[in-house]
Amino acid sequence: MNEVLLLTAAQMQAGLRRGEYSSQELTRACLEQIERLEDRLHAFITLAPEMALEQARRADELLTAWRRQGGELPPLLGIPLAVKDVLAVRGLPCTAGSRILEGFVPPYNATAVERVLQAGAVVLGKTNTDEFAMGSSTENSAFGVTHNPWNLERVPGGSSGGSAAAVAGRMAPFALGTDTGGSVRQPAAFCGLTGLKPTYGRISRYGLFAYASSLDTVGVLAHTAEDAALLYGVMQGEDVRDATSLRAPVEAVDLSAPPDFERLRLGVVKEYRQHDIQPEIAAALEKVVRQFQEMGATVQEVSLPSTRHAVPVYYLIAPAEASANLARYDGIRYGPRQPADTLPDLYRRTRGRLFGREVKRRIMLGTFALSAGYQEAYYGKAQRVRQMMQQDFARAFEQVDVLLAPVAPTTAFPIGAHRGDPLSMYLEDIFTLPANLTGVPAISFPAGFDQSGLPVGLQLLGGPRQEALLLQLVHAFQQVTAWHNRTPPLVLEE
Amino acid sequence: MSGMEFEAIIGLEVHAEIATRSKMFCSCPVLDTTQAEPNQAVCPVCSGMPGTLPVVNRRAVELGLRVALALGCDIPPVSVFARKNYFYPDLPKGYQISQYRYPLAVNGVLEIAVDGERRPIRVRRVHLEEDTGKLTHMQDEHGAYSLVDLNRAGVPLLEIVSEPDMRSAAEARAYGEALRQILRYLQVNSGDMQKGVLRFEANVSLRPKGATGLGTRTEIKNLNSFRALERSIEYEIERQSALLRRGETVIQQTVGWDEAREITLVQRGKEEEDDYRYFPEPDLPPLVISAEWLASIRSALPELPHARQQRFEQAYGLRPYDAGVLTAEAEIADYFEAVVRAAADVPPRQVANWITGELFGLLNRQEGRITHIPLPADEFAHLLRFVQAGEINTAAAKRVLAEMLESGDPAAEIIARRGLRQISDADALAAWVDQVLNENPAEVQAYLDGKEGLLNWFFGQVMRLSKGKADPQVVRRVLEGRLQALKGE
Ligand SMILES: [Zn+2]
Numbered sequence: 001m002n003e004v005l006l007l008t009a010a011q012m013q014a015g016l017r018r019g020e021y022s023s024q025e026l027t028r029a030c031l032e033q034i035e036r037l038e039d040r041l042h043a044f045i046t047l048a049p050e051m052a053l054e055q056a057r058r059a060d061e062l063l064t065a066w067r068r069q070g071g072e073l074p075p076l077l078g079i080p081l082a083v084k085d086v087l088a089v090r091g092l093p094c095t096a097g098s099r100i101l102e103g104f105v106p107p108y109n110a111t112a113v114e115r116v117l118q119a120g121a122v123v124l125g126k127t128n129t130d131e132f133a134m135g136s137s138t139e140n141s142a143f144g145v146t147h148n149p150w151n152l153e154r155v156p157g158g159s160s161g162g163s164a165a166a167v168a169g170r171m172a173p174f175a176l177g178t179d180t181g182g183s184v185r186q187p188a189a190f191c192g193l194t195g196l197k198p199t200y201g202r203i204s205r206y207g208l209f210a211y212a213s214s215l216d217t218v219g220v221l222a223h224t225a226e227d228a229a230l231l232y233g234v235m236q237g238e239d240v241r242d243a244t245s246l247r248a249p250v251e252a253v254d255l256s257a258p259p260d261f262e263r264l265r266l267g268v269v270k271e272y273r274q275h276d277i278q279p280e281i282a283a284a285l286e287k288v289v290r291q292f293q294e295m296g297a298t299v300q301e302v303s304l305p306s307t308r309h310a311v312p313v314y315y316l317i318a319p320a321e322a323s324a325n326l327a328r329y330d331g332i333r334y335g336p337r338q339p340a341d342t343l344p345d346l347y348r349r350t351r352g353r354l355f356g357r358e359v360k361r362r363i364m365l366g367t368f369a370l371s372a373g374y375q376e377a378y379y380g381k382a383q384r385v386r387q388m389m390q391q392d393f394a395r396a397f398e399q400v401d402v403l404l405a406p407v408a409p410t411t412a413f414p415i416g417a418h419r420g421d422p423l424s425m426y427l428e429d430i431f432t433l434p435a436n437l438t439g440v441p442a443i444s445f446p447a448g449f450d451q452s453g454l455p456v457g458l459q460l461l462g463g464p465r466q467e468a469l470l471l472q473l474v475h476a477f478q479q480v481t482a483w484h485n486r487t488p489p490l491v492l493e494e
Numbered sequence: 495m496s497g498m499e500f501e502a503i504i505g506l507e508v509h510a511e512i513a514t515r516s517k518m519f520c521s522c523p524v525l526d527t528t529q530a531e532p533n534q535a536v537c538p539v540c541s542g543m544p545g546t547l548p549v550v551n552r553r554a555v556e557l558g559l560r561v562a563l564a565l566g567c568d569i570p571p572v573s574v575f576a577r578k579n580y581f582y583p584d585l586p587k588g589y590q591i592s593q594y595r596y597p598l599a600v601n602g603v604l605e606i607a608v609d610g611e612r613r614p615i616r617v618r619r620v621h622l623e624e625d626t627g628k629l630t631h632m633q634d635e636h637g638a639y640s641l642v643d644l645n646r647a648g649v650p651l652l653e654i655v656s657e658p659d660m661r662s663a664a665e666a667r668a669y670g671e672a673l674r675q676i677l678r679y680l681q682v683n684s685g686d687m688q689k690g691v692l693r694f695e696a697n698v699s700l701r702p703k704g705a706t707g708l709g710t711r712t713e714i715k716n717l718n719s720f721r722a723l724e725r726s727i728e729y730e731i732e733r734q735s736a737l738l739r740r741g742e743t744v745i746q747q748t749v750g751w752d753e754a755r756e757i758t759l760v761q762r763g764k765e766e767e768d769d770y771r772y773f774p775e776p777d778l779p780p781l782v783i784s785a786e787w788l789a790s791i792r793s794a795l796p797e798l799p800h801a802r803q804q805r806f807e808q809a810y811g812l813r814p815y816d817a818g819v820l821t822a823e824a825e826i827a828d829y830f831e832a833v834v835r836a837a838a839d840v841p842p843r844q845v846a847n848w849i850t851g852e853l854f855g856l857l858n859r860q861e862g863r864i865t866h867i868p869l870p871a872d873e874f875a876h877l878l879r880f881v882q883a884g885e886i887n888t889a890a891a892k893r894v895l896a897e898m899l900e901s902g903d904p905a906a907e908i909i910a911r912r913g914l915r916q917i918s919d920a921d922a923l924a925a926w927v928d929q930v931l932n933e934n935p936a937e938v939q940a941y942l943d944g945k946e947g948l949l950n951w952f953f954g955q956v957m958r959l960s961k962g963k964a965d966p967q968v969v970r971r972v973l974e975g976r977l978q979a980l981k982g983e
Contacts, residue, residue, distance in 0.1 A: 088545050096544070108538050110545060209544040213776035242547050243778050321776055324577050327588020328542045332642070347581055370579070370771035379773060 001036070001170065001491065002029035009079050009173040009227040016063060016078045023056040023063065023078030027122050030080045034124070034171045037490070040152055043166040045085045045143050046093050047125035052080065055122040062120070075234055077120030082166045082175040085126035086133050087218070088207040089113050092123075096209045097131040097141035097159075100335040100354035110207020111242065112176060112218045112235045119234040124172055127162030131356045132326060133183055133211045135159050136428045137418070140358045145415055148190060149488040150454055154412040157187030163221045164191040170491050174222035174231050180211050181314055182407070182432025184219035185444035189407035189457020192446045192486060194474060196220045196228045199465050200439035201246040203232075204239030210325040212318035213244075215436040224484055225445065225474035229253040232467065251468050259472040261296035267400030270303045272431065277409045280450040281458075285406060288447050288458055291477070292404070302396045302403065306389040310433040313389070315426055316382035317437075319366030326363060329355075361422060386437050393438040397463035402473065404460055406431050407444045411454035435461050443470040446483035455483070499703040500738065502731045503711070504666050504696060505658035506723075508673055509651050510683045511625065511691040512557045518624045518650035519548030519591065525645050527628065528689050532643035540648035542586030547777050550575075554622065554650035555781065557682045558598050559791050561652060562620045564676050564798055565602030572782055573598045573621075575775040580768050583642050584627035592653075594772040597621035598781075604656070604676070605800060606668040615669050616657035625649040652682070658697065658708070663727035667720050670694060675799050679824045687719050694723050698730045700738060709734075710744040714758060716751050726751040730758055802827055810834065810842035819850050823865050836875030840882045848878060852892055856899055869899055877905040890914040890962055918965035920972055923956070926964065927972050930955045931980075942981060949973070 004012070004021055015021055031049050038044060059078035066073050083089055086096045088106035090113075095101045109117065117123070130140035138146040138161025146161040148154040149169040156165040160177030164187030167175050177184040179197035188195025196219050203218040210216060218235060222228040237250040268289060293299055331337040331350030338349035355363070369378035396403065408428055418425035435442040441462050448456040462470045478484050516523060520539035539546040562569050576594035602617035627647035629640045654673065660666045674692060677683035683691055699711035714730060717723045734744050748767075749758035797805070799821050806817035806827070821827045830849055834842050849867075853874070857864050867874075877898065881891045886909055894908045901908070909915055917923060930952055931938055941948040956969050 086545075094544070101544070104544075106538070106543065106545070108543070108546070205545075206547050207545040210777075241549060243549050244547075244776075320773060323771075324579050324589050324773070327579060327581065328544065328586060330581060330583075330588060332583045333541070333586065334544075343583070367771065370773055372769045372771070375771070375773070 001033060001494075004029055005033055005170040005173075006487065007173070008224050009076075009081075009222065009230055010224070012079050012173055013075070013077075013230070016059075017066075017073070019063070019067060023059040023080075023122060024053060026078065027052050027056040027080050027124070030124055030172055033169070034166075037149075037169050037171065040147060040490070041149060041165045041169050041171075042144050042146050043127055043162045043169060043171060044082070044125045045095055045097070045128050045141075045162065048089075048092055048123060051092070052122050052124050055117075056080075059120055059122065074118065074120035075230065076116060078122065079120070080122040080124050080172055081116065081231070082124050082127045082163055082172040083113060084160050084163045084175065084177050085129050086178055086209040086211075087113055087176055088209070089123055089126065092126060094126065094209065095143065096133070097129040097143060098329075098355065098359065099142045100329045100350070102335055104334050106207070108207060110218075111204035111239045113207060115235045116176070116231070127160070127166050127175060129162055130159035131359050132209065132322070133159040133178055133180055134322070134358050134362055136182065136186055136425055137413075137415075138162060138187075139415065139419075140356055142356055147415070148412045148454075149490050150192065151412065151452070152490070153414055154454065155190065155415050155417075157190035157408075157412060159183040160187045160219070160221060164188060164193060164195075167191070167193055167221050167223065168488055168491075170487065174220060174227050176231075177219045177221050178208055178211075179217050179219040179432075179436065180215045181318060181429050181436050184221060185407050185432050185442060185457070185459055186428070188221050188444045189455065189459075190412035192455030192457070192483070192488075194222050194225050194228050194446070194478075194484060195444040195457075196222075196232055196467065196471065197435060197442050198232060198236065198467050199246065199441045200436075201242075201244050202237075202441070202465070202467065203235045204242040204245045206239055206241040210321075212321040213325060214321060215314075215318055217436070224478055225443070225471045226255055226478075228443070229255055229471045229475070232471070236467070246465070248465055251465070253468045253471050255472060255475045257472075258476050259469065261292070261476075264292070264297040264402070264473070265400040266292050266297045266299045267302035267396060267403040268299060269307065269403055269405055270301045271305065271307055272405050273301075275409065275430070277406055278411060278450065280448065281406050281409070281411070281456050284448040284456045285404065285458055288404060288477075291480070295476070295480075300400060302400055304389075304392045304396055304434070306385065306392045307434050309385050310389070310437060311426055311430055313382045313385045314429065314433040314437060315365065316369045316378050317386065319362040320369045320379045321366065323363045323366030323370065326355075326359065358422065389434060390438045393434070393440060397440075402460045402462050402466070402470065404458060407457045407459045408432070411450045411452075411456060431459070435459075440464055441467045441470055443474050445474045445477065446486075447481075448483060449486075455486075498739065500700040500731075500735050501703045501705075502661055502727075503658045503699045503701060503708060504660035504662070504727060506656045506660070506666055506669055507695040507697075508654045508670070509693045509695075510654065510673075510677055512554045512650040512652055513681065513683055513691075514551055514553045514557065514650055516551060517648040518551050518554050518622070519648055522648065524649050526689060527643070527646045530645050532641070532645060534645060536644045536647070540586070541644055542588070548591060548775075550778060550781065551650060555598070555783075556791055557680070558620065558622050558650075558652050559783065559788065560680045560795060561654070561677065561682055562599030562602065563788075563792055563795055564680055565599075565604055565617050565620065565654075567599035567602035567617065567620055569599045569783060569788060570596065571784075572596065572780045574780050575622075575778045576772045577775050578623075579771045582626070583640060584629050584647070586627065586644060586647055590624060590626065591775055591778070592623035592772075593621035596780075604669060604672055606665060606672050608662075608664055608668050613665075615659045615665075618655045618657050620652060620654050623651050623653055625651050658699075663724045663731065666696060666727050667724040670720055670723055672799075675822065679796060679799055690718060693718055696723065696727055696730075698727055698734070699744070700731065700734045710746050712744065712746065712758070713748045714751055715748060715761065722751050722753060725756055726758060729756065733758065796824065799824075806830075810846070812843060812846050816846045816850055820846060825866055826864065829867050829871050832871035833875045833878070836872045837878045837882070840875075840878045844882075845878060848874075852895055856896055873898065873904055880905060880909065884916060884918055884965060885909075886914050886916045887962070887966060890916065913961070914963060916965045917960060917963050918968050920968055923960070923964055923968055923972050924976075926956050926959045927952075927969070927976055930959065931976060938980065941977065949977070952977075
């Protein structure tokens with residue numbers, strides 16, 4: 001493996017500017033690494049080597065000119081990255097992990113993608129995902145299962161499992177993911193990465209193939225908080241094409257100034273301590289609490305009684321929105337239309353054959369939750385409980401600045417562990433869902449390893465628009481810990 | 495139930511396209527869909543491509559609010575867009591963005607006039623939504639298939655729902671026409687029914703006269719003309735009363751109007767009705783209507799047809815009928831007022847007569863409904879001032895007007911060219927009078943012998959001699975003076 005791939009994106013940025021290597025060399029190294037490991041990891045759905053090398057060539061031209069003339073350089077110039085295959089990249093197929101979108105090439109960029117391209121990044125390809133981001137293991141992709149670089153028998157988490165595996169496998173220094181119910185944070189935790197889910201609306205959803213519109217966010221998978229801040233920094237901010245994007249001014253994330261730990265109030269969720277979680281994760285949580293205390297933070301227990309409803313509330317609201325969002329895949333304009341004699345049969349056959357089981361399950365669930373006579377009892381009640389959760393969180397963030405919590409009850413589970421038992425899979429999301437339901441930002445970060453050598457991840461949740469604080473805290477934590485520096489043995493083996 | 499008298503209960507749903515430059519949720523232009531090539535105004539947003547998001551067209555909201563204000567609606571400070579879910583190939587997203595529980599406006603009223611009597615019809619709600627695309631069903635050597643045109647998909651629509659306050663097809667038609675007039679006044683909709691920018695749905699039920707409950711209703715779709723609206727309701731009332739008289743029951747169903755056969759046909763029954771699973775549109779934040787915004791729209795609201803008609807009656811002394819004709823179209827009413835202003839010495843009633851009589855008469859030969867007058871108001875005013883000043887007579891003025899419309903030349907030029915300036919000078923006229931009397935001694939003698947009816951004949955001869963330029967009043971006066979003098983001799 002090319003040693004340059006062990007660098008963080010921030011280090012690559014510096015190296016490129018110093019001329020230690022070119023963007024084309026860096027891009028080729030990534031493509032070679034993909035070639036070396038893709039058979040085993042299956043992180044990508046679509047690779048774009050020509051497009052990537054062309055972008056790299058242009059980046060090198062700019063770098064050469066800059067070394068002669070100086071001036072401003074776009075922040076991500078020449079740095080490769082991977083994009084989850086639910087975000088539109090103009091000219092590349094976008095499948096959302098579904099056969100129903102086979103052959104669809106969007107003629108537009110997602111705003112997040114547009115901004116990273118404007119910032120000079122090089123797009124290597126589109127990463128695997130659970131179909132329409134519905135899943136917590138990337139096993140629900142129509143294009144095969146992605147494997148965890150730390151243990152090929154394990155899932156990488158999901159639904160941004162392809163992006164997580166690509167970054168953990170050093171195929172790309174960082175990647176774009178999406179987080180609707182933990183889909184950035186949980187794969188980050190399973191793969192030993194730092195994963196940021198921003199405040200709802202902080203990064204435009206335009207061009208993100210919608211799963212659940214009121215919960216979907218674009219997020220970042222990276223090795224360090226510094227890299228996450230770099231990538232998040234160029235994507236954040238209002239977008240006129242997304243009416244739900246935050247109108248708040250863009251905040252620059254300054255990691256150079258350490259956060260004031262003396263004044264930091266760290267909350268631990270009382271209800272989560274009573275939850276059944278893997279002992280190593282519980283132990284890591286207590287250890288990190290002590291570390292924060294040692295750095296000067298005040299720790300207090302916070303009660304969030306409504307969080308116990310997170311799973312049922314999420315699995316009513318998200319499928320309800322999904323049932324409408326996925327109605328456009330009707331065989332009229334996308335995908336291989338299934339022949340039929342009548343219009344209803346055309347819909348039934350196309351959707352019946354081309355959607356996977358989990359997608360169909362959620363469409364059914366959501367359609368039912370919205371149907372006449374049941375909407376009030378299911379969708380309506382879920383919305384009211386969601387409001388209670390938002391109030392609970394608002395109260396909690398009056399008492400504390402951030403909450404520390406597990407990301408998942410276990411480390412990466414074996415592929416197939418939840419097969420045939422969707423409910424047990426849904427319960428995996430218990431700790432990640434509240435941040436989506438309440439819209440607050442959260443960041444997951446490496447905090448240890450379990451007995452079988454799998455990464456342990458924890459998350460910090462902040463009040464609305466507190467991304468900068470979360471990134472600063474994890475950055476400070478990563479200055480005194482080394483969990484984030486470990487590399488899967490698979491990657492290092494010759 | 496035979497012999498029983500029934501009363502019809504009718505409510506209308508009107509879909510009016512909002513005449514904005516761009517679509518409701520994207521920047522595609524709004525095209526005349528009857529003229530444009532298919533799929534010319536289509537982008538990733540209005541074709542429902544994955545990941546795209548709607549952005550509200552503020553202008554469409556503004557125009558919707560204009561209508562809501564004109565109908566005297568309550569306008570809540572917040573309204574909410576909702577998704578109406580159903581599958582059809584002309585609906586690219588698989589849902590239509592509409593408004594459901596929290597519409598733009600509620601509780602309005604529209605006054606209608608039937609046989610000169612005015613009556614308020616309550617408006618239940620006014621809401622914003624997007625139009626669908628259009629399907630064309632084909633049948634050729636490849637078999638049967640359908641073509642999808644998305645030019646219209648995403649065009650802003652205003653849905654205006656009345657209470658079931660109408661009692662006859664004529665009232666329903668009057669409601670439709672009054673609404674169309676207001677929409678045109680507000681420049682929200684062209685009212686061009688043939689282009690499908692205004693569409694009606696009627697719900698009709700019957701109940702025994704004097705009863706208060708509501709009978710089972712049917713909903714009539716596809717009504718694209720006032721005639722279809724009126725005829726289909728008449729048909730449905732007839733059909734339902736026949737059923738009830740036979741002791742049968744009306745079934746709740748949706749029917750379509752078959753224009754060619756003039757009958758309603760069942761489209762679907764109640765049990766087949768779709769469950770649209772409305773829920774708030776998560777891609778759009780609630781629509782907030784600030785008091786300032788509303789105030790600025792209100793202040794820019796034009797005078798509405800009925801108010802204008804009343805003002806025309808009072809300020810210009812017009813008859814109600816003329817005031818009604820002149821205010822039917824805002825452009826005609828504006829024209830009238832412009833002429834009145836430019837011809838201050840001409841009595842407004844006379845201006846009204848000239849417009850509704852001579853001018854409309856001339857224009858009517860070209861097209862049915864007059865919405866535009868292709869003659870500048872000040873040019874027309876010039877002509878009327880010539881008449882008023884006695885410089886040309888009415889008969890000549892009518893000829894000049896016809897020529898003005900034809901050639902576009904100013905009145906003064908035509909008058910000069912044709913030598914139509916009226917001669918009122920009594921001395922000049924006396925010469926023509928004398929010539930006529932001298933050349934017709936037999937007729938003069940007959941007149942003197944008591945055949946007084948010959949006065950008009952002499953008058954006609956003088957006018958002919960003057961080629962119509964003589965001032966008729968002066969001719970008559972001079973002629974009578976001369977004949978009187980002959981009698982005295
Ligand atoms: Zn468009």
